[in-house]
Amino acid sequence: MSFEEEMEDLESAEDFLQYFQLDYVxxxxxxxxxxxLQRFHDYLQKAADEMxxxxxxxxxxxxxxxxxxxxxxxxxxxxxEKVFKVFAMGELSQTAFVSLSDIKT
Structure with missing residues (x-):
């Protein structure tokens, strides 16, 4: 199997850590x-041109x-760390205006 094929078989963070024989808690x-996994993906994308x-x-x-x-x-x-957008959204000031004419009972 090629390296890419072996990587395709890995599913969980634990699988990846065990595959690379890295110690983890x-x-x-x-x-x-x-x-x-998302941060790993982000790091791989940044390194792609120099891989x-x-x-x-x-x-x-x-x-x-x-x-x-x-x-x-x-x-x-x-x-x-704010890996996912949902964590960054809390920092943005998000206000919405709903006029009374938009509210229907």
């Missing part, structure tokens, strides 16, 4: 698994970026 992953073709080098970069994504949530939390 299950309780941290349990609470932040989607955030870790080597050589498979061992590529594996090393993936492993480093996954560990970085995991560490973001060891040292912080989901609300602080």
């Amino acid at each position: 299950p309780s941290v992953v349990h609470v932040n698994r989607l955030h870790i 080597p073709e050589h498979e061992p080098a590529k594996r090393a970069i993936y492993s480093k970026l996954l560990m970085r994504a995991y560490q973001d949530f060891v040292e912080s939390d989901a609300q602080t």
Whole structure:
């Protein structure tokens, strides 16, 4: 199997961490698994232009970026990291105006 094929078989944050043989605290992953995977994805997108073709080098970069994504949530939390738009929305001043003529009973 190629590296890309092996990656396609991975589904959970735990799968990725185990595949790359990275040590992790299950309780941290349990609470932040989607955030870790999204941050990992974001890091991979940023590194895409500089990603080597050589498979061992590529594996090393993936492993480093996954560990970085995991560490973001060891040292912080989901609300602080704001990986998903819903957490950033709270910072924006969002007011809506509904006129009385728009309200119908």
